[in-house]
Amino acid sequence: MYNDNPTLEGITKHVDETKQGEVFFTEGKKGDKHFYIESYGCQMNFSDSEIVASILGEAGYQPTRNMEIADLILINTCSIREKAEDTVRKRLRIFDKVKRQRPGTMVGVLGCMAERLKSKFLEEEQLVDLVVGPDAYRDLPNLVAGAEEGDKGVNVFLSREETYADISPLRLNSNGITAFISIMRGCDNMCSFCVVPFTRGRERSRSAFSVIAEATDLFERGFREVTLLGQNVDSYKWENPETNTTVNFADLLKMVAHVHPDLRIRFSTSHPKDITDDVLHTMAKYENICKYIHLPVQSGSSRVLELMNRTYTREWYMDKVRRIYEIMPDCAISSDVIAGFCTETEEEHQETLSVMEFANYSMSYMFFYSERPGTVAARKYEDDIPLEVKKRRLQEIIDLQTPMSYRHNQKDIGKTFKVLIEGESKRSDADWKGRNSQNKMVVFAKQGVHSAGDYVYVKINEATSATLIGEMVAGPGA
Template sequence: MNNLVVDLDFIDNRTAEQAACETKISAETNTGRSRKLYIESYGCQMNFSDSEIVTSILFKEGFDTTADINKADVVFLNTCSIREKAEQTVRHRLVHINGLRKRRPGLIIGVLGCMAERLKKNFLEEEKIVDLVVGPDAYRDLPNLLNEVDNGQKAVNVLLSREETYADINPIRLNSNGVSAFVSIMRGCNNMCSFCVVPFTRGRERSRDPFSIIREVQDLVAKGFKEVTLLGQNVDSYHYTSEDNLVQVNFASLLEKVAQVSSDLRVRFSTSHPKDITDEVLYTIKKYDNICNYIHLPVQSGNSRILDLMNRTYDRDWYLNRVDAIRRILGEDCGISSDMITGFCSETEEEHQDTLSLMDYVQYDYSYMFYYSERPGTLAARKLTDDVPLETKKRRLAEVIEKQRQLSLQRNQMALNQVHRVLVEGFSKKSNEHLSGRNDQNKVVVFPKLHFKKGDYVDVLITDCSVGTLMGEPLI
């Protein structure tokens, strides 16, 4: 089992990214339609974004959404295969949902997303616990597939596409706070990291046309949203070329176009790949005050040999060069976060120490930390031996977690006695007398409510901090 480790100090103050591998249930809409759709999403932000696309497609087919699974006619689990733990969670959940058929005999159960792509035969032929299996590139086919199920058949479409970007579909925002929204700019991945299943479950990389992206952002601004996060498995490799070759847009220029939609709109993005992030992107961030001063830059390991085995296509020196560029161009206060895997195939104690020393050099604000477990079908599963004992993986992971706790606290202490601009996202987790939002560096800030409300920008003097949260007083 491979677990996402979240320290307790972070639990009540997670950003959307920190809530990875967590369930999210669709919101309630009642327009008098005859059928109700219920969706649970697992995994990355891209899955949450995909669920909003699915909802939009089925809304046009006569579906409302419900937040109560007991009222649903169709239940979809939008799944993740990146970790074994996520797959196990979905399997347990499917067993439970199947029990609902006793009360709702006509209930349709479907699996969407990466697990659908990877385990279609298991679901339909062996376990027989679902009616419908649909991969990430086949959501337009959902009306036809549901019709097959209505007629008593099992339905499946897990074909991958080299063209599908869902550019013309306006997502229906689920569980939206009305302040922040995800905007998908590309799909798939061309990187073949040896530990990762994404290229096999989401297909090859393709970029969405920039005109549809800008239209979606403009629509969000018109509806009162104050922040967008541009999503892609590797946003830095975004590249669009028009059919006549007259229009070419890379990620830096797309980022600029989005920032120019409204100076009142905050712009974030995820995820960057160390091999592709350019100085041009960094200077674009510096140029626009509304592009947040924060970069998620997964390293996975601090040792060059392990990085080569992971097929990350960069080494330690290259990664540190990119970190140096971020600090030089954007300043020491730019937020940097990372992903790290301990105990990868053949990792030695000295190589593990390289990860800890790299963490000291970079000074990450926070990280997503895992110990390695083999994923079927990956290059590592086929070519490498998972030979680091589980106890060693866990011990190394604990050391990485403790190192990150120290670094997170140190980085948060840098904000003390400084004023940070915070976009209010809602009440704090612990009190309706306090509001919560994020600052430019993607850190959660909690402060007294006073007369402020969701969607406001508030200047907050930081007076205290924990490992996961900044606390302060609003400047009136």
């Protein structure tokens, strides 16, 4: 059976439940300086790597897939979970071996771990030459030049203004069909378990005009789907200095939807407290805004949610889910779920399971709680749930979600969806793969004259928990 999981597509490659890694590359000419970059964590990190590639390109560096010829090796890091940090440390030791074999090669750490562990990387482990935080990428050429002279290049300054709005990201290793657009940076939500506000700073939104210009440029270059990115996209707010008016997220969605009817729009991630009826009605109104919302619940217990500082209750979240389905009955909802947060009881764990069933998630990202140094939870609460209990609760969450995803997909058998072809299926070059509006991966046999970037109608004949399998038909009513 096919298993083209939608989380594996685009420019991210899912490696395990806590890490994503991909190398961006194009080969330069002989004599050029080369850089090699790996990215881990959220989609924002992958978007940032495209910004880094653009900045380094202007400084005369060409990307390469071969770290052994690279003059500069970079790793864009994630601090969300301990396992992700362990993976980065292992990669740094591999990079160090390359560096020893090729004197003069520089190694740099970018992103969230860079901000959080700058002194440890430079002083204790001595594995890196550069440590650059998420808001300091413009300074990379200067830091690299300093490192070439023997200095340690460090800039982890958190800005209240930097959005990189004027930098055109290099869409390296892209499928040429889908792309990310970062619309805002930082986060003002102080969830007690999360390190992001400390590593990425306060929220600030890009100019709506720059977002529209980037979306327009992508469409004109053949891209047919954009994902608007932010730690909390629903809190997007840009003040237009020319008109003294405010553009909110619903306004921005409308503006991007008007770029072209054939440009699909997705977005990630939403905080339940900020996704408004205005956003939902906008999604329902425009066919090219995908009917899919990633709406992290984290826990189904009101008491645990209060400890997490999620600012909503179990009942409030369930009401929001009801409202989404009321306005968009065909919408698919996915989630993030944390098992074993501090003091969580068995009864509260069961409450999480019941909320998952109520919401009928199409899929979920599921983890057990991993205490992150510097967070409010690390300072205020004891991580008192034994690891074996966390793992058992996580397995119960997975055991609930997997058949729920299967049933969710089984209900699509017999339906016809408009699908954007993204490329050939991983299993067979005789099949296309693409996603429908609900973010579900669809695999279907090639027929007729079609290519990546085309929209086709596919009738679903089979389904697994991760993939819909069907055949092309003439139209939605076929």
